Amino acid sequence: MKKRICALALALALTLSVPAVAAQDSADNFVRSRTYSGQFADLPADSTFYSNVAALYEYGLTVGKADGTFGLRDQLTVGQVVIFAGRIRSLYRTGDTEAGPGAHAGEDDEAAALRYLRYLQAEGVIGTELDEVLSAPATRAQVAHVLASTLPEEVLPAVHQDLVTQAYASRRFITDVTEYTPYYQDILTLYRAGVSVGSDGTGSFLPDQPITRGAAAAMLTRMVDPSLRVTPDWDLGRESWSAQGATMGDLVPLGTYVAAPSSEAELDESIRYMLASNQNTLTLQYPSLSVVSARQVMEAALADVKTYCEQCYNTVNCTYSADGAITLTFSAADAGEKILTYRDAAMEAAIAVHDDLWERGEITASMTDYEKAQVYFTWICDNCVYDYSAGDSSLSHIAYNLFENGTAVCDGYTGAYNLLLKLEGIDCTALSNSSHIWTVATLDGTEYHIDTTWGDSGPAPNYSYFAMTPDESWQHHSW
Known part of the structure; x- marks a missing residue:
């Protein structure tokens, strides 16, 4: 009996000592398999990056330099960024930091970074844009570009989407990052995921500056360890939009100008580029433009602009020439050249409503998006009446009239409501059919349909039209 017990104990011990089989495409592969105990001579315990560099070692992502240091203050090269990213990608995909890059090994005497580069390219993480600069010091923007696509969104979720x-x-x-900054979308991805909070109180990223290996270690370890990710400590209270110079264009996600958009997504990029620039004209280039195709461009552009109805545009005129240039000019109703004045007035009025609700404590920092959106729903219903006399040229079709005169029709209701939501950083757009338009908003991560127009159809707000599911909304108005 005694021998049998010993045999069972030995078998159990052997079972426990067998390493777990690595999962494919799993964050469970990010395990601290080693213990840091002072391996790097240049990493004092009081270093700002101590926990990050130690974690980088423990996750098996670095062994440091041959001289026994990590090179805390050394500049990171583009090639080194690629190596680190390749190891992280391979660890996630295979459970081994070198398995993925190892399958792309070349000549024995080639630069070490090349197999990692080929691996990341084969995985679709990056293209060929860094091929010629592997030995150069990496800018912080280049680091963001490589890291932003190294892991899928489910592993690196945008937990700070609304805040950022x-x-x-x-x-x-983040004032030193604009749509003209190389890889600006990748930079914002790192903020949204908690991989970066910038270098100062205003979140400056310093995109053109080189990055030290210590600072890079902070970003790299936040990629693999959610407990190390950071939350921006930014005050976004009611004063956020009262700052001098805030405009409607500031509410639009930045777009990239596409001269000849060939898809809805590319057209939206150009529309957002115009709106974010606080412009109301957009020139596009199409070869062999005809009257029919010019009208098609106009209609598509206007339909897209209406999804941003808080911007107060709902009409478009165009001029075009034989060389394929078409210039679209957006306005509203019969506003004409006064449209920019109306937009400024609407923005000012919306900020005043926003600030007043915060001042009176009806909206607080502890409230959820859902709760804030309901407060604004109530405010719209309490401060507007439907304009049954409005014709096609009435200003009741834009947010300005709701704030200025207290009357609106559905696009005015929706524009004003969306404007208020966007002042809170709540992501929303407008959805329409042939006769109606309403709001689609993401509240605390869930998409809802909200119809302020129909919510204001009685003596008191009708909250059955607030926060509808898409199925519930479809029962009232299909699209």
Whole structure:
């Protein structure tokens, strides 16, 4: 009996000592398999990056330099960024930091970074844009570019989506990053995921500056360890939009100008480029433009602009020439050249409503998006009446009239409501059919349909039209 017990104990011990089989495409592969105990001579315990560099070692992502240091203050090269990213990607995909790059090994005497580069390219993480600069010091923007696509979104979720969107749009934070900054979308991805909070109180990223290996270690370890990720400590209270210079264009996610958009997504990029620039004209280039195709461009552009109805545009005129240039000019109703004045007035009025609700404590920092959106729903219903006399040229079709005169029709209701939501950093758009338009908003991560027009159809707000599911909304108005 005694021998049998010993045999069972030995078998159990052997079972426990067998390493777990690595999962494919799993964050469970990020395990601290080693213990840091002072391996790097240049890493004092009081270093700002001590926990990050130690974690980088423990996750098996670095062994440091041959001289026994980590090179804390050394500049990171583009090639080294690629190596680190390749190891992280391979660890996630295979459970081994070198398995993925190892399958792309070349000549024995080639630069070490090349197999990692080929691996990341084969995985679709990056293209060929860094091929010629592997030995150069990496800019912080280049680091963001490589890291932003190293892991899928489910592993690196945008947990600070609303916070970063509002902070960036307010022009008070991350001010050294614009749509002209190389890889600006990748930079914002790192903020949204908690991989970066910038280098100062306003979240400056310093995109053109080189990065030290210590600072890079902070970003790298936040990629693999959620407990190390950071939350921006930014005050986005009611003063956020009261800052001088805040405009409607600040509420639009930045777009990239596409001269000849060939898809809805590319057209939306150009429309957002115009709106974010506070312009109302957009020139596009199409070869062999005809009257029919010019009208098609106009209609498609106007339909897209209406999804941003808080911007107060709902009409479009165009001029075009034989060389394929078409210039679209957006306005509203019969506003004409006064449209920009109306937009400024609507923005000012919306900020006043926003600030007043915060001042009176009807909206607080502890409230959820859902709760804030309901407060604004109530405010719209309490401060507007439907304009049954409005014709096609009435200003009741834009948010300005709701704030200025207290009357609106559905696009005015929706524009004003969306404007207020966006001042809170709540992501929303407008959805329409042939006769009606309403709001689609993401509240605390869930998409809801909200119809302020129909919510204001009685003596008191009708909350059955607030926060509808898409199925519930479809029962009232299909699209």
